[in-house]
Amino acid sequence: MAMKQPESHNCPRFDKCSAPLCPLDVDWRMRAHLPEDRICFYLSESVKPGASTRIIAELFEPALRMTTSNNLPRVIKRKLAVSALTTSRIEAGRRVGRSNQGVDTRKRRVEGV
DSSP states (O other): OOOOOGGGGGGGTTOOOOSSSOOOTTTGGSSSOOTTSSSHHHHHHTTTTTTTHOHHHHHHHHHHHHTTHHHHHHHHHHHHHHHHHHOOHHHHHHHHOOOOTTBSSSSOTTOOO
């Protein structure tokens, strides 16, 4: 049985988010995104190496589907390409002792280490 898609208001950052496109919104393809608009935090984190070990599956999987969609606006694809080259804000937060909602806090064994 397929897992039900969470809704945008279930995102831990929903109340403070200003991104017009949310990976948790099943109708995101019908929304507009302007070049100056912000990108969803979890969407930008999902393109970084090791993201699946940092973000809970309920947020990571829809973000991953969105990043691989042919319908994703080109401006977002460019922003995500830049984001993929930067360090994770989740990891940076962990280094200074912050905890983030929606972050997978379980210890996972990293292969090859």
